[in-house]
Amino acid sequence: MxxxxxxxxxxxxxxxxxxxxxxxxxxxxxxxxxxxxxxxxxxxxxxxxxxxxxxxxxxxxxxxxxxxxxxxxxxxxxxxxxxxxxxxxxxxxxxxxxxxxxxxxxxxxxxxxxxxxxxxxxxxxxxxxxxxxxxxxxxxxxxxxxxxxxxxxxxxxxxxxxxxxxxxxxxxxxxxxxxxxxxxxxxxxxxxxxxxxxxxxxxxxxxxMAYLSAGALASGKDPARTGNDHPIASPYGLFHTADGDIAVAPSTEAICAKFMTELDLGHVLSDPRFDTNGKRLEHRAELNAMINAALSTDTQANWITRLNDAGVPCGRVQTMLDVLDDPQxxxxxxxxxxxxxxxxxxxxxxxxxxxxxxxxxxxxxxxxxxxxxxxxxxxxxxxxxxxxxxxxxxxx
CATH class of the missing domain: 3.40.50.10540 (Crotonobetainyl-coa:carnitine coa-transferase; domain 1)
Structure with missing residues (x-):
């Protein structure tokens, strides 16, 4: 060879x-x-x-x-x-x-x-x-x-x-x-x-099908359709900034804490409604509303830079042509x-x-x-x- x-x-x-x-x-x-x-x-x-x-x-x-x-x-x-x-x-x-x-x-x-x-x-x-x-x-x-x-x-x-x-x-x-x-x-x-x-x-x-099939096998229940929300993690999904949506994936408790701290919402995680992932799933709509209000104070580009710098996976939804022209x-x-x-x-x-x-x-x-x-x-x-x-x- x-x-x-x-x-x-x-x-x-x-x-x-x-x-x-x-x-x-x-x-x-x-x-x-x-x-x-x-x-x-x-x-x-x-x-x-x-x-x-x-x-x-x-x-x-x-x-x-x-x-x-x-x-x-x-x-x-x-x-x-x-x-x-x-x-x-x-x-x-x-x-x-x-x-x-x-x-x-x-x-x-x-x-x-x-x-x-x-x-x-x-x-x-x-x-x-x-x-x-x-x-x-x-x-x-x-x-x-x-x-x-x-x-x-x-x-x-x-x-x-x-x-x-x-x-x-x-x-x-x-x-x-x-x-x-x-x-x-x-x-x-x-x-x-x-x-x-x-x-x-x-x-x-x-x-x-990953955790969806694993969950169905364990629980005997079909997974719910959750769209852009994650079926087993919250917060997670598409959120609204001042000039467009961003995708954010705080997939662990540590990253969730970083995300909420960057939004000046760190105190929310001590609220009995949101202090565990399971509770955040139950009260997802309330939590998402707070996050959207915080994110709407700044632009998409600024939040993407700020959150990624903090170690929170984040990006915008790109069109196909956007992706093909992306510098990465x-x-x-x-x-x-x-x-x-x-x-x-x-x-x-x-x-x-x-x-x-x-x-x-x-x-x-x-x-x-x-x-x-x-x-x-x-x-x-x-x-x-x-x-x-x-x-x-x-x-x-």
């Missing part, structure tokens, strides 16, 4: 995923240095045609398919399946997000995959898991948000259940799948078996301008994982559909005549 070698350099991923949860998983693997070959049908991943299309490139697709190469392949044909099997012989990881059982119908059963490549790690992403009464149901992020308990605990009693604006179950599931693939790879390299890794959208979201985001290089040959420059979010010796980078922009057909097939041992024949037969 050289000093500038990325963590997964030398790892080959054959990627059968599409839309979002799977491509997010394979993008993470690609960002970490793996060679990712994205297998697409002749029409390509549906996301290629979604979102804003600029210079012939979907920015939605570009943002989730960097560091990959594209091979078009008709897997409905025996020749197409033969090409895939040839690629799998030299692969480390196969990623797929079909419904459970689809790989089997394609002839790629666990037994057949083991014959092709005994060391292959199969990473499967689905809606609900491959066992249980919902295994065969179609899945979508919105449905997984609803069924995981997330929506029922989001929002307020007045709004009713609310979804997250971003496709959170897709993203969390893709993240778990990538983590599982890397863990399985490490296990195989340590002498363990090559194994199948599975992550589902509903169960991934359920695992993120710039310092962390979280907005990238990526040249896409033939399509101009695409702006996208950067890498949240920071490596001290081998910083992550965009080695390949999102590929054009089938843009790497010839190169990938030549690397797999196909001759130019073979490639011409496959093209003539519409296999690629």
């Amino acid at each position: 050289t000093d500038d070698m990325l963590p997964l350099e030398g790892v080959r991923v054959i990627d059968l995923t599409r839309i979002l949860s799977g491509p997010f998983c394979s993008m993470i693997l690609g960002d970490l240095g793996a060679e990712v070959i994205k297998i697409e049908g002749r029409d390509g991943d549906a996301v290629r045609r979604q979102g804003d299309i600029v210079d012939g490139m979907s920015w939605y697709f570009a943002g989730f398919n960097r560091n990959k190469r594209s091979l078009t392949l008709d897997l409905r044909t025996e020749e197409g399946k033969a090409v895939l099997e040839r690629l799998l012989k030299d692969a480390d990881i196969l990623t797929e997000n079909f419904r459970p059982g689809v790989l089997d119908k394609m002839g790629l059963t666990a037994e057949r995959l083991a014959e092709i490549n005994p060391g292959l790690i199969v990473t499967s992403i689905n809606g609900y898991g491959s066992t249980g009464p919902y295994a065969d149901r179609p899945a979508f992020d919105f449905i997984a948000q609803a069924m995981s308990g997330f929506m029922s605990s989001n929002g307020t009693e007045e709004t009713g259940p609310l979804r997250a604006a971003n496709p959170i179950t897709d993203l969390i599931c893709g993240l778990y799948a990538a983590l599982g693939a890397v863990a399985a790879l490490r296990g195989r390299e340590a002498g363990g078996p090559a194994q199948k890794v599975e992550a589902s959208m509903m169960m991934s979201m359920l695992s993120m 985001v710039a310092a962390q290089e979280m907005v990238l301008d990526v040249p896409h040959p033939g399509h101009g420059t695409v702006r996208m979010t950067g890498f949240p994982m920071k490596f001290s010796a081998t910083p992550l980078r965009v080695r390949h922009p999102a590929p054009d559909l089938g843009g790497d057909n010839d190169a990938v097939l030549r690397e797999a041992g196909y001759s130019d005549a073979d490639i011409t024949r496959l093209k003539a037969r519409n296999v690629i």
Whole structure:
């Protein structure tokens, strides 16, 4: 391993995923240095045609398919399946997000995959898991948000259940799948078996419910919808300053004391109504009214500086454009301008994982559909005549 070698350099991923949860998983693997070959049908991943299309490139697709190469392949044909099997012989990881059982119908059963490549790690992403009464149901992020308990605990009693604006179950599931693939790879390299890794959208979201699911298990009660207030901490939430709201998170008794002292409300914590967190939860509306009155005496910017200096976590609610223009985001290089040959420059979010010796980078922009057909097939041992024949037969 050289000093500038990325963590997964030398790892080959054959990627059968599409839309979002799977491509997010394979993008993470690609960002970490793996060679990712994205297998697409002749029409390509549906996301290629979604979102804003600029210079012939979907920015939605570009943002989730960097560091990959594209091979078009008709897997409905025996020749197409033969090409895939040839690629799998030299692969480390196969990623797929079909419904459970689809790989089997394609002839790629666990037994057949083991014959092709005994060391292959199969990473499967689905809606609900491959066992249980919902295994065969179609899945979508919105449905997984609803069924995981997330929506029922989001929002307020007045709004009713609310979804997250971003496709959170897709993203969390893709993240778990990538983590599982890397863990399985490490296990195989340590002498363990090559194994199948599975992550589902509903169960991934359920695992993120944290103290809400823990509380329900302990109490037998559903969590209340508390909106921007914290379900088990007070004060905590959005408060009003003279010129705008601020988010404040005094999550411990010590930080709560600092917060109230900065507002000249330290004496309130000795009031029998507010001297414990439990009592503050009961009298949250009264306490919040006092806090809002104190904060309204100064500006948002001044309170943010003052409270953070005092060790009280505090910030303003930023719009998406605010965040993308934030100096901290710039310092962390979280907005990238990526040249896409033939399509101009695409702006996208950067890498949240920071490596001290081998910083992550965009080695390949999102590929054009089938843009790497010839190169990938030549690397797999196909001759130019073979490639011409496959093209003539519409296999690629």
